[in-house]
Structures are given as C-alpha cells and as structure tokens.
Amino acid sequence: MAVSRDKVFFIHGGNREGALLAAGPRQPGGDLPAGLRSSSLAARARDAFLLVAGGIVVAASDNAALLLDWTEQALEGSAVDEVLGDIGGGNGEQHHPLCRMRSDGSVAELEVHEIAGPLLAGMDARLLVLHDAQAQYGLACAFAEHAHPASRIADMLPALAMHCDPDYAITYANGEAAARLGIHASTGPTLPQVFGEQGFALLRQYVDAALAGASQQAEVRMALPEMTDDRHFHLECRPDPVGGGALLVLSDVTRLRITEEQLHRRDREFATLVENSTDIISRMDREMRHLYVNPAIEKLADLKAEAFFGKTKAELGLPPDMVQAWDDAARAAFDSGVEQKLDFNRVIDGHVRNFSGRVIPEIDAFGRIESVVGIAYDVTERARMEKERDDLLARERNARIQAETAARARDEFLAVVSHELRAPLNGIQSWAHVLENYVQDASSAPLAQRALQGIKTGVSQQVRLIEDLLDVTRMMSGRLRLVKQPLALLPTLQSAVESVRNLAAAKRIGITCDYRITSEQIEGDADRVQQIFWNLLSNAIKFTPEGGNVWLGAAEAGKEICVTLRDDGAGISPEFLPHLFSRFSQEDTSSTRGHSGLGLGLFLVRHLVELHGGWVKAESAGESKGTTFYVYFPLRARSDQYLTVGPSEDTSGSTPLPSLSGLNVLLIDDQAEAREALTIVLTGAGANVFAGSCAPEAFAWLEGRSPDQLPDVLVCDIAMPGEDGYSVLQRIRGWRSPRGDTPLKRMPALALTAFAQREDRIRALTAGFQMHVTKPVAPEELIVVIDTMATRR
Numbered sequence: 086m087a088v089s090r091d092k093v094f095f096i097h098g099g100n101r102e103g104a105l106l107a108a109g110p111r112q113p114g115g116d117l118p119a120g121l122r123s124s125s126l127a128a129r130a131r132d133a134f135l136l137v138a139g140g141i142v143v144a145a146s147d148n149a150a151l152l153l154d155w156t157e158q159a160l161e162g163s164a165v166d167e168v169l170g171d172i173g174g175g176n177g178e179q180h181h182p183l184c185r186m187r188s189d190g191s192v193a194e195l196e197v198h199e200i201a202g203p204l205l206a207g208m209d210a211r212l213l214v215l216h217d218a219q220a221q222y223g224l225a226c227a228f229a230e231h232a233h234p235a236s237r238i239a240d241m242l243p244a245l246a247m248h249c250d251p252d253y254a255i256t257y258a259n260g261e262a263a264a265r266l267g268i269h270a271s272t273g274p275t276l277p278q279v280f281g282e283q284g285f286a287l288l289r290q291y292v293d294a295a296l297a298g299a300s301q302q303a304e305v306r307m308a309l310p311e312m313t314d315d316r317h318f319h320l321e322c323r324p325d326p327v328g329g330g331a332l333l334v335l336s337d338v339t340r341l342r343i344t345e346e347q348l349h350r351r352d353r354e355f356a357t358l359v360e361n362s363t364d365i366i367s368r369m370d371r372e373m374r375h376l377y378v379n380p381a382i383e384k385l386a387d388l389k390a391e392a393f394f395g396k397t398k399a400e401l402g403l404p405p406d407m408v409q410a411w412d413d414a415a416r417a418a419f420d421s422g423v424e425q426k427l428d429f430n431r432v433i434d435g436h437v438r439n440f441s442g443r444v445i446p447e448i449d450a451f452g453r454i455e456s457v458v459g460i461a462y463d464v465t466e467r468a469r470m471e472k473e474r475d476d477l478l479a480r481e482r483n484a485r486i487q488a489e490t491a492a493r494a495r496d497e498f499l500a501v502v503s504h505e506l507r508a509p510l511n512g513i514q515s516w517a518h519v520l521e522n523y524v525q526d527a528s529s530a531p532l533a534q535r536a537l538q539g540i541k542t543g544v545s546q547q548v549r550l551i552e553d554l555l556d557v558t559r560m561m562s563g564r565l566r567l568v569k570q571p572l573a574l575l576p577t578l579q580s581a582v583e584s585v586r587n588l589a590a591a592k593r594i595g596i597t598c599d600y601r602i603t604s605e606q607i608e609g610d611a612d613r614v615q616q617i618f619w620n621l622l623s624n625a626i627k628f629t630p631e632g633g634n635v636w637l638g639a640a641e642a643g644k645e646i647c648v649t650l651r652d653d654g655a656g657i658s659p660e661f662l663p664h665l666f667s668r669f670s671q672e673d674t675s676s677t678r679g680h681s682g683l684g685l686g687l688f689l690v691r692h693l694v695e696l697h698g699g700w701v702k703a704e705s706a707g708e709s710k711g712t713t714f715y716v717y718f719p720l721r722a723r724s725d726q727y728l729t730v731g732p733s734e735d736t737s738g739s740t741p742l743p744s745l746s747g748l749n750v751l752l753i754d755d756q757a758e759a760r761e762a763l764t765i766v767l768t769g770a771g772a773n774v775f776a777g778s779c780a781p782e783a784f785a786w787l788e789g790r791s792p793d794q795l796p797d798v799l800v801c802d803i804a805m806p807g808e809d810g811y812s813v814l815q816r817i818r819g820w821r822s823p824r825g826d827t828p829l830k831r832m833p834a835l836a837l838t839a840f841a842q843r844e845d846r847i848r849a850l851t852a853g854f855q856m857h858v859t860k861p862v863a864p865e866e867l868i869v870v871i872d873t874m875a876t877r878r
Contacts, residue, residue: 133215137165143210152195152215154187169213172197193217245335248325249276251296253285256330265309281310288320288333295322295331304338317342365442365461371419373397373412376456384463385431407431411459414444418457422446427461439468500555500840510861514544515762518864519769544861553685555842556616566843567610567696571721574646575602577611578639581618585626592631596622601640606721609697617693620686621650621714628712629654644720645699651713657705665703666691694718742865743872746771750871751786751796753777753813754837755805759860763800763837766864767871779805780813787820795828797875800867803838803849810836811852818853833874837862 133149135142145160153160153168160168172181181197198214239246240260247268248257253276258268266279276292277285284307291301301322306315319336359366359379368377375393382390386403393401398408407429414425425444430437442461446454517540556565582596589596607614625635629652638649657665666687694701699718705711750772754760757778764776775796777783787795799817803810818830834856836849841859849857856870 135160135165135168135213135215136210137213138210140165142168149215152193152217153185154193165213169197172199243337245333245337247333248328248330249292249333250330253277253292255279256328262335267310279310280307283307284309291320291322292331292333295324295333298324300324363463365440365459367393367459368447368456369415369459370456373399373415384433404431411442411444414442415457415459418444418446419454422448422454429461437465438463439465500842502551502554509756509758510544510547512756512758512762512861513540514861515759515766515864517541517544519762519765548861552841553689556689557685565692565696567613569608569610569697571606572609572611572614573604573606574609574614574639574648574718575600575605577609577614578618578637578648581615581622582637584615584619585622588623588626589635592626592629592633594626594629594631595634597634597636599636599638601638602646605641605646607646607697607718608721609718613693614697617690617716618648618650620690621716624686625650625652625654625712625714628652641720642717645717646720648716648718649713650716651711653711655712656708656710657703657712658708659705662703662705666701690716742770742868744771745868745872745875748772748798748871748875749794749796750774750798750800751777751783751817752800753780753783753805753810754800754802755779756802763867766867770868772871780808780816783813783817784820787817788823792822792828796832798871799829799832799834800837800871801834801854803836803840803845810838811848814853835870835874837867 133152134144134146135149136144142160142163142165145155145157147157149155150157150160155163155168165172169181169183172183181199183195183197185193185195187193194217196216198216199211242259243261244259245262245265246257246259247255247262249255255268255274255276258266262268268274268279276288280288287305287307291303294301301320303320305318305320307318308315316337317339319338321334321336323332324330325332362379363381365381365385366377366379367375367382369375374395374397378390378393380390382393385407386401388401398411399405410427410429414427417423418425424446427442427444429440429442431440432438440461441464442459445458445460447456447458448454578598578600582598586596622635622637629635633653636649636651640647640649691701694716697718699716701714701716704713704715745767748771750767752760752763752767752774754763754776755778760776760778764774767774775783775786777786799814801810801813805813814834818832818834819827820829822828834854836854836857837860838845838849838857839860846857855874858867858870
C-alpha cells in the first residue's frame with residue numbers, strides 16, 4: 086500500500102501491519118539549515134533526522150543521537166555509512182529497516198526513511214528520518230484507539246460499515262463487517278471478492294455513483310457469503326471527501342421487512358373484515374365528526390359511506406334520538422376514558438330495527454384521547470328471541486304457578502276429604518266400642534259380635550285407603566319425609582306379621598316365617614318400614630285363596646338384608662309383571678274383578694323402599710302359580726350404641742284398660758256424633774266428662790266450676806267452625822278464675838283431629854298440645870293416652 090506524505094490510513098486489525106503511521110509535523114527548532122526550518126521536509130522529521138551531504142552527516146537532531154546511542158557532536162561530521170551502515174540511496178524516497186546494538190546491549194529496531202524532494206533541490210543532500218519501530222507500533226495502536234473514537238463507535242454498530250478506494254479495495258471495515266464478511270486487514274480484499282460477482286453486481290452502480298461524488302440510498306436483496314437465504318439490506322453509499330473513495334453502510338432490515346409484511350397482511354385482513362363487516366364501525370373526533378366509516382353505515386341512512394367523512398350525524402340529518410344517543414355516549418367516553426354502551430332504534434324498509442353499540446376511547450402513548458371508535462350491531466333478531474324467551478318464561482312461570490296452585494288445591498282437597506272421611510269414622514269406631522262392651526255382657530249374641538268385628542275391619546280398611554291416598558299425594562309432590570334412625574329389622578317384620586294375623590286367619594291362610602337375622606339393623610323409618618311389609622303381606626293374603634300359604638324370610642345378602650315374601654296365590658302374567666309397581670296399576674280392571682283396591686299399595690312399596698336406599702323386585706311363573714317379592718335394604722354396620730327394639734305388644738286383649746276414675750275431662754268437638762260417642766267411652770272408663778261443641782260453651786262451663794271441679798285433661802278437635810283448636814288451647818290456658826289466677830296454665834292437652842299429616846302433628850305439638858292423635862282413634866288407645874297424660878301431670 087502506498088504511504089501518503091500527509092495522510093494516515095489504517096485498517097483496524099490488531100497485528101503490527103494493521104496500523105501504518107506517517108511522519109507528522111514537527112515543532113520548529115533543532116539544528117537545521119535556515120532553509121529547512123520552515124520547510125515541509127523539516128516538519129516530517131518528528132522523531133529523529135540526519136541531514137547528509139556528500140555522504141557526511143552535516144546535522145543531527147537530539148532524538149537521532151538518542152536512538153543511535155551517539156552524541157550529537159560525534160554524529161555531525163561522521164560518514165553516514167559509519168553511522169548507519171550501507172543503506173544505499175540517493176535515488177529518491179526509500180525505506181530501510183535497520184537494527185543497531187546499543188551500548189547497554191539492547192537492540193534498537195529502526196526504520197530509516199530517505200526523503201528527497203523539491204525542497205532539497207539544488208542541494209547535494211539527503212534527509213534521513215529515523216523511527217523507533219517498536220515505539221511507532223505502540224503509537225499507531227494508541228492512535229487507532231484514541232485518536233479515532235469514530236472507529237470504536239463504528240464497531241458498535243450492528244450494520245456493515247466499509248470504506249473502499251476507487252479500485253474497490255476495502256481500506257476499512259468495522260467489527261460487524263469483519264465478522265460477517267470474513268475481512269482481514271492483511272489481505273486487503275476487494276468488494277467483488279467479499280460479495281461475489283452477483284452481489285457486487287447489485288452494489289456496483291451505487292458504489293460507482295458514490296465514487297463519482299453522488300450519495301446513494303437503496304434497498305437490495307442478496308445473500309451474504311456462507312449464507313443461502315437472501316436478506317434485505319438498506320444500502321447507503323457516500324463519497325469520502327477526506328480520504329477519497331466511498332463509504333458503504335449495509336443495514337440488515339430483514340426482520341423489519343418481515344414484520345412490515347406481517348403488519349401489512351394484518352392490515353389487509355383487518356381492512357377486509359372491517360369493510361365487509363355487517364356491524365357499523367366508525368371513528369369520530371371530539372367534534373363528533375366522522376374520521377372513518379365502513380360501508381355498513383349506509384344502512385342508517387340513504388347515504389354513501391363517503392358522505393359521512395368530516396360531518397356529524399346531525400349535519401347528515403339523521404333522527405335526533407339516534408344522534409343524541411351517539412353523541413352522549415361519545416362525550417362520556419371522551420370525558421371518562423371508559424368504554425360506553427348505547428341502544429337505539431331505526432326504521433329501515435318500514436320495519437323497526439334494534440341496535441346496540443359501544444363507544445371505545447382511543448388513548449395514545451401520552452394518555453390523550455383525540456378520537457373514539459363506535460361499533461353498532463343489529464340486535465333485532467336477538468331482541469325478538471329475548472322477547473320470545475321472556476314470553477316463554479312468563480308462560481312457564483304462569484303454568485308453574487297454576488300447577489302449584491292446582492297441586493296445593495289438590496293437597497288441600499285431599500286433606501279436607503281425609504278430614505271429612507276420618508271424622509265420621511271416629512264416631513263409627515267409638516259407637517262400635519260402646520256396642521262391643523254391651524254385647525260382651527250378652528254372650529248369647531254371637532251374630533252381634535260378628536257384626537261389630539266387621540264394622541271395625543271396615544273402619545280399619547277405610548283408614549288404610551285414606552292413608553295410601555295421602556301418601557301417594559305427598560310422594561308425587563316430593564313432600565314425603567322419612568325420620569330415619571338405626572332400626573332392628575327383625576322386630577319390625579314380626580310386628581307386621583302380627584298386624585295381619587287376623588286377616589290371614591279369616592281366610593285360613595298359614596303364615597310361615599324363616600328369620601335368619603337377629604339384631605341386624607338398617608337406617609330406616611320404623612313406621613314406613615312396617616307399612617312396606619304390611620302392604621306386601623296384605624297383598625299376598627288378598628290374592629291367595631282360602632287355605633293357601635304365605636312364606637316370609639329374611640337373611641343377609643352381602644352388604645344388604647334381603648326379605649323374601651312368597652305366596653301360592655293368583656300369580657302374575659308375564660305381560661303385566663313390568664307394570665306391577667306402577668301407580669293405579671291393576672291387572673283386572675273390569676267390573677267383574679274379584680279383588681278390590683286402588684292399585685296404590687305396590688306403588689308405595691317401591692317408592693318407600695327406594696327412599697330407604699333399597700330396591701324391590703317381583704317374580705312369578707304365571708297366573709295361578711304364586712308370586713315372590715324380594716326387598717333389599719342396605720345393611721347398617723353393627724353398633725352397641727343402639728338397643729334393638731322389640732315388637733310392640735298387643736294390649737287390647739288380655740291387659741285391662743286403666744281406670745280414669747276421678748279425672749275431669751274437658752272434651753271440645755263440633756261433631757255431635759263423635760262428641761256423644763267419646764263422652765260415653767270416657768264416662769265408661771270412669772272419667773267425669775264435660776263435652777262442648779265450641780269454646781264459648783267451654784268457658785261458660787268453666788265459670789261455674791270450683792277449683793276441684795276444673796278439668797285435669799283437655800281433649801280438643803282442631804278443625805272447628807269459628808275458632809280452631811290452636812286458638813282454643815291458648816285461650817283456655819290463659820283463662821283466669823274468679824280469684825284472678827290461671828289454674829289451667831299447665832293443663833295437659835290432647836289434639837284429637839282428622840288432620841293426619843306429619844306437618845299437622847308438628848304444628849299441634851308446637852302450639853302446646855302434649856299429644857296428637859289421629860281420627861279415627863281406637864277407644865282403648867284414647868283411654869291409655871289420657872291416663873298417661875294425667876299421670877305425668
């Protein structure tokens with residue numbers, strides 16, 4: 086590379102050859118001839134110089150003597166060959182490397198530059214400039230690092246920065262270019278060598294223009310060496326006004342272009358969606374002027390979308406109510422910076438269309454809101470569907486209310502029917518008891534005894550039918566509740582068998598029991614479990630001919646208890662067997678059928694078993710071949726905490742009834758027959774009875790009583806005209822005697838009523854009654870209950 090007399094060129098490298106430094110200007114001074122002191126030749130002798138004339142050193146600088154380990158006086162007048170050796174020369178500017186041994190034994194590496202030029206014309210003289218090569222190398226590096234901070238800045242750039250001369254030789258490359266293009270300063274590569282002929286062909290026109298003095302900018306797409314994929318580059322070429330040549334900067338913008346393409350594609354997709362959307366989309370400024378609208382806005386008015394730009398809705402003549410809705414929402418969005426919602430209607434093609442919309446503020450990076458975006462969509466179909474849904478819900482609600490009203494009316498009707506049926510049954514049963522006591526004194530009247538037994542059986546069957554009807558009603562309405570507790574199943578089975586002994590004996594049907602359980606327990610409601618097996622046993626007895634047999638068994642079956650009930654009666658046809666447990670289901674519904682009933686017993690059995698977590702099934706080989714029922718209950722884990730409850734004993738037979746002698750009983754019932762019959766029953770048991778039809782009669786009777794004549798027990802009906810039993814009880818207990826005290830405040834009270842549901846019993850006990858007994862009541866039971874209540878008092 087040629088070295089200029091007054092410029093420095095360098096390629097940043099890191100080796101010794103990577104930095105060349107030419108002689109710089111020297112400060113005035115030194116022992117130079119006067120003609121050389123201000124010349125450019127003297128200025129070049131910055132480090133050290135020797136002025137040689139005729140082969141003799143005629144002048145030397147202090148630095149020269151220092152480098153050569155000579156004194157200045159010794160140098161002047163010495164032959165140059167003696168001082169430097171044979172360096173030749175005298176034929177123009179030359180360069181001579183030189184090694185000299187110093188007196189201290191060190192070796193000085195010197196470079197001798199012989200300069201001959203027009204400034205020495207007319208003189209037989211040569212100027213020898215001496216440089217310390219080692220120091221010069223360090224100086225060059227320091228110069229490269231410190232004298233040119235632009236080079237360090239260029240190395241930090243992610244772009245490829247290069248300088249080339251007019252021959253396309255690269256004289257400078259920053260770190261990024263050196264790394265990605267493999268440029269080494271020692272090789273002095275050219276642009277064609279680095280970029281290849283194809284790449285250089287793309288760059289050449291811009292480089293040539295820069296070399297000619299014209300700056301160029303362009304974007305090129307090419308592949309760098311060792312790369313197969315094309316990259317996008319932003320190219321900038323400028324002429325170098327200082328050192329000549331051209332400056333090239335290639336910035337890789339591939340990612341930028343890919344991102345721009347993705348954004349452009351998204352913009353196209355977004356524009357396609359917006360322009361083709363059926364929703365009305367617009368942008369408005371603070372003056373409510375439209376900055377953008379999509380074509381869908383044309384449905385609001387007979388105007389093209391272009392007519393909206395720069396105008397407000399009011400200026401376009403849109404309906405005032407719609408303009409008001411839009412403007413209010415937009416102003417609220419501008420003021421609050423929060424999305425707003427709006428609704429408006431528009432008549433289109435003679436039909437009212439419903440629209441809903443949103444106004445969204447556009448907030449820039451500085452938190453300013455200069456525009457809002459409005460989106461409105463046609464919700465006519467949705468509004469229609471919502472209206473239909475609301476109408477449907479209203480109809481469903483009305484239907485539910487009607488159904489609930491009908492169910493409530495049905496329940497109330499059945500409760501009234503139950504009450505009205507039970508009330509006369511209470512009188513029938515009481516009168517039967519009176520007659521039975523009378524007939525017992527006349528053993529010569531067996532026919533009368535049989536008649537009384539028939540009356541009692543009829544009453545019992547009637548009560549059972551009423552109970553079944555009420556249970557089915559509660560079951561259908563979901564109001565049938567069980568009171569579950571640990572229950573020993575064996576005593577319950579035994580009690581159910583004893584309750585049907587008389588029915589079986591009347592038809593001479595034998596009942597055989599095979600219990601393989603003892604104290605095993607289930608979680609159950611004792612009354613309901615007994616009802617299950619009473620229904621099954623009664624059903625078996627009813628469909629078994631006289632002289633037949635019924636077998637009952639119970640045994641563990643894994644984690645369950647299986648109760649088996651088999652008879653040799655009428656059997657069930659295969660066609661009817663799947664419907665056996667359905668409500669009101671009867672195989673023979675003709676007017677000539679041989680068995681009575683409502684078809685509710687087995688329906689109740691299935692549901693009650695399922696409410697206990699069990700299941701039931703039936704098997705039959707056919708008509709006249711008997712039927713077998715299997716009832717399964719989950720077996721409860723054994724526990725000593727609960728005692729096994731045995732079957733209740735029948736006290737109606739041999740055990741004598743308690744005497745009510747000395748007891749004063751106040752009886753209030755609005756039905757004369759029941760009141761008279763109960764009066765006779767209780768009087769026969771020894772009680773002193775006052776019977777009244779209503780509360781005023783009772784209070785009138787109380788006024789004339791002495792303290793020892795006041796009632797000990799109150800027996801009161803619940804449903805009575807004018808005032809019910811709950812109110813009567815409260816008034817009687819609050820009654821004050823002529824002495825001012827309340828002697829009946831703690832008097833025991835018995836609710837004797839035809840309201841038989843569990844809720845009725847709970848209400849009676851809550852109201853203050855100590856006992857709740859359902860009509861018709863067995864006279865023996867009534868006597869025992871009254872005696873118990875009086876004893877506890």
